[in-house]
Amino acid sequence: MIDFELIYHSLFALLRGTVVSLEIALIATTIGFSLGCAIAFLEKSQWLFVRTCVLAYVTLLRGTPMLVQILFMYYVLPQFGLTLAPFLVAALAIGLNSSAYISQSIRAGLDAVSKGQIEAAKTLGLTPFQIQMHIVFPQGFFVALPSLGNELITLVKDSSLASVIGVMELSKEASVIRSITYDAFSILLAVSLIYLVLTSMLSFGLKKLKNRVGRYATS
DSSP states (O other), X not given: OOOHHHHHHHHHHHHHHHHHHHHHHHHHHHHHHHHHHHHHHHTTOSOHHHHHHHHHHHHHHHHSOHHHHHHHHHHTGGGGTOOOOHXXXXXXXXXXXXXXXXXXXXXXXXXXXXXXXXXXHHHTTOOXXXXXXXXXXXXXXXXXXXXXXXXXXXXXXXXXXXXXXXXXXXXXHHHHHHHHHOOHHXXXXXXXXXXXXXXXXXXXXXHHHHHHHHHHHHO
16 A cells, blocks of 8 residues: 655655756756767768767767666776765766757757758848858757757656666655665655656646647748
8 A cells, every 4th residue: 555654755865856956957968969960060060070089979878777887987988087975976977968969850850940041041142150050050940849858858758767876866865765664655656746746847848849849930
């Protein structure tokens, strides 16, 4: 049976872990989006060496598990003199992994912009930078927005992987409570509901954002 009293008394710890999970997701999103946009543009570079490096980066991060990447950064980097706090390791590893996926979403959005608009902008005398910033990127971002939203929701759930290196995020707080009370069902049910509320709120907010951006893009 569900122990509502246990859930009530555990609520503070679970909400504290929820804040940490959201902090990880926010930092990872910032890293992932910033790097993802840069990578998407670098993939269109005229230099073969740059495109090759970008391809290797994306292939490596998309082809290996995020959990392995977190463990690698936490246990291997200190051997080379670079030691980071577990929280920073988790946020950085998740953000770097996300950047590889976000870059592909952004690139697909950029590729969706018609060549005719680009040629028309060149005819009007716009510089390549102005074309990218004022014509290509805004429209490409709108096209990529649904997949970017899915990636953000995934990052919130992936923040639970930080628990493997001791970060006291939501799932780790739940694990500690479960190890003390031996009531896995009640605690995991509470955690599941919290994640469900978070992802539902994000989905609703992203839908509103898409509608607003859509009105701007079509105006």
